[in-house]
Amino acid sequence: xxxxxxxxxxxxxxxxxxxxxxxxLILSPPLTWFLVVYLASLVALxxxxxxxxxxxxxxxxxxxxxxxxxxxxxxxxxxxIILRTVIMAVLVTITDALIALPFAFFIAKIxxxxxxxxxxxxxxLPLWASxxxxxxxxxxxxxxxxxxxxxxxxxGLPVTNLAYTNVAMWIVFSYLWLPFMIVxxxxxxxxxxxxxxxxxxxxxAGAWFTFRQILMPMILPGIVAGSIFTFSxxxxxxxxxxxxxxxxxxxxxxxxxxxxxxxxxLPFAAALAFVSIAIMAVYLLLAxxxxxxxxx
Amino acid sequence: MTEMPxxxxxxxxxxxxxxxxxxxxxxxxxxAVSEVDLEVYRGEFFTMLGPSGSGKxxxxxxxxxxxxxxxxxxxxxxxxxxxxPPYQRGVNxxxxxxxxxxxxxxxxxxxxxxxxxxxxxxxxxxxxxxALEMVQMTEFATRRPAQLSGGQRQRVALARxxxxxxxxxxxxxxxGALDLKLRQEMQVELKRIQRQIGITFIYVTHDQEEALTMSxxxxxFRSGRIEQIGPPSEVYERPxxxxxxxxxxxxxxxxxxxxxxxxxxEKIEISNGPSADGRTCVAGRVIDVAYLGMVTxxxxxxxxxxxxxxxxxxxxxxxxxxxxxxxxxxxLSWDLNDAFPLTSHSVxxxxxxxxxxxxx
Numbered sequence: 120x121x122x123x124x125x126x127x128x129x130x131x132x133x134x135x136x137x138x139x140x141x142x143x144l145i146l147s148p149p150l151t152w153f154l155v156v157y158l159a160s161l162v163a164l165x166x167x168x169x170x171x172x173x174x175x176x177x178x179x180x181x182x183x184x185x186x187x188x189x190x191x192x193x194x195x196x197x198x199x200i201i202l203r204t205v206i207m208a209v210l211v212t213i214t215d216a217l218i219a220l221p222f223a224f225f226i227a228k229i230x231x232x233x234x235x236x237x238x239x240x241x242x243x244l245p246l247w248a249s250x251x252x253x254x255x256x257x258x259x260x261x262x263x264x265x266x267x268x269x270x271x272x273x274x275g276l277p278v279t280n281l282a283y284t285n286v287a288m289w290i291v292f293s294y295l296w297l298p299f300m301i302v303x304x305x306x307x308x309x310x311x312x313x314x315x316x317x318x319x320x321x322x323x324a325g326a327w328f329t330f331r332q333i334l335m336p337m338i339l340p341g342i343v344a345g346s347i348f349t350f351s352x353x354x355x356x357x358x359x360x361x362x363x364x365x366x367x368x369x370x371x372x373x374x375x376x377x378x379x380x381x382x383x384x385l386p387f388a389a390a391l392a393f394v395s396i397a398i399m400a401v402y403l404l405l406a407x408x409x410x411x412x413x414x415x
Numbered sequence: 416m417t418e419m420p421x422x423x424x425x426x427x428x429x430x431x432x433x434x435x436x437x438x439x440x441x442x443x444x445x446x447a448v449s450e451v452d453l454e455v456y457r458g459e460f461f462t463m464l465g466p467s468g469s470g471k472x473x474x475x476x477x478x479x480x481x482x483x484x485x486x487x488x489x490x491x492x493x494x495x496x497x498x499x500p501p502y503q504r505g506v507n508x509x510x511x512x513x514x515x516x517x518x519x520x521x522x523x524x525x526x527x528x529x530x531x532x533x534x535x536x537x538x539x540x541x542x543x544x545x546a547l548e549m550v551q552m553t554e555f556a557t558r559r560p561a562q563l564s565g566g567q568r569q570r571v572a573l574a575r576x577x578x579x580x581x582x583x584x585x586x587x588x589x590x591g592a593l594d595l596k597l598r599q600e601m602q603v604e605l606k607r608i609q610r611q612i613g614i615t616f617i618y619v620t621h622d623q624e625e626a627l628t629m630s631x632x633x634x635x636f637r638s639g640r641i642e643q644i645g646p647p648s649e650v651y652e653r654p655x656x657x658x659x660x661x662x663x664x665x666x667x668x669x670x671x672x673x674x675x676x677x678x679x680x681e682k683i684e685i686s687n688g689p690s691a692d693g694r695t696c697v698a699g700r701v702i703d704v705a706y707l708g709m710v711t712x713x714x715x716x717x718x719x720x721x722x723x724x725x726x727x728x729x730x731x732x733x734x735x736x737x738x739x740x741x742x743x744x745x746x747l748s749w750d751l752n753d754a755f756p757l758t759s760h761s762v763x764x765x766x767x768x769x770x771x772x773x774x775x
Binding site (some may be wrong): 211219312314317318319320321322323324325328332333337 | 438479480481500501502506507508510511512514515516517518531532575576588774
């Protein structure tokens, strides 16, 4: 067969000779998107955090100032909000990890291959429904005359009314983000060969020793991956506090919403967003120091 | 742990090692192991040989305690361990994939069993050193498994098992993933270690050569049952069934006056002319000649249509070799005493006359 000499063939051959060019062609669209839309807007946000708003005209004053940050760190209301948000994010992360660990272990190591798919489908199922619908469903469960108080009264238990409290937020957040914790932990469990567990048992270790010494270190990256989801999703949320939180349930997200939409103070909102990002960065750093990424 | 007897002549040991009685294991409707009775003596190197799916690995896992039998009992030195979990049996396993803990270095892997049993630190360090020395891995103590070659991982897995001084060491195709040269090296090494520490080895393999080389005794498995148990020479020279004859080494099955018999390729003489008196002779045509180094293998199509495999040692120079070229007419002869009669009835009928499987 003779060598074909069309334009397409020449282009193909030229690309074949220059692997870097192929890489560049593949990478340039997503990279452009990432640089322009993603990073640029983030940088704009961070720069905005150092501007201020003229309280009379409402216009942004393009002058470098720390006033937004000093306001955040001196007014106790913001300290309370930040602390509440972080504590809730930590609580939700711990709760989800505790629920996800045995569940993911069961799916990955005990369930049969066929039921494994069914269980994973069940894990993903809630994600098909709208976030708002699911939060409203929880209002119906928790509020006065809701499902939970009804069950409690039927069982003769003290009737609770959890709606519009921080406990309600904790329950709803834990429910909302659970799939994001289960999936990476499940993946981590699946990557642990059964023979390692058998070897541990063979060498005399009981279940708890095997869990601590063999399983835990090997699935830690999965737990950290899941916790990054649960922590950051909780940290950035403002709808659940709005819908199911009480009068003192404001999150960082709500404060951002208030100052940006209601207050018209975009620089201050940007500074609050900056705090969120900084907390997340500290979280990742701590995870790294704890050796969570060593095994990757 | 007490002194173990050496494995000089295992068959003379009346001391009980492992006793299996009527072991059956099913997976769904498939019976992986069917009513197996087996006794392994103390200090013996015992091999379970068979093709994949013959039940040998399942039986090993039953002895280790990773599976529970549907019927039968397993006893270890007279103690019934059938319902006892792996970590309470005096048994350790070397896994096919080594199963080293990837996040521990070599020393920590080897120390694992001792740490579980809360042995004192100083003693752990001493015993880890001794175990690593035995498998010649001392200098790799601080490496992670990912930084080791297959053969080195194998040695670590071995050290991790024997440091616990088990009554029985179970080895599940431990050399399966190694290349030929390394495998032969490790075969010698394993034998040396077994002699040195004198514990019972139960070794699973599908490699008949490995089984013959290493074992004091071996059991040939087929479809969840044992076809024959005996020392290598007995299993090779006097196979009980046609299956054993074909699976262990290469063999020809021939018709003799008293039934059917096994004739090993190396017992047959191949020549261009008639041979000495008193020998059985058949004529045929050479259809294939394969030079295998130590021996040359001929495939000869007999005049009655059957095929036989013949092996001839390449003892002298190659000139003799050329005498028997492909397509030439030859005479095959053998001493009838070398043909071992088959008692089998159970074995599926293979083509009458002759068959050959595997390499010489």
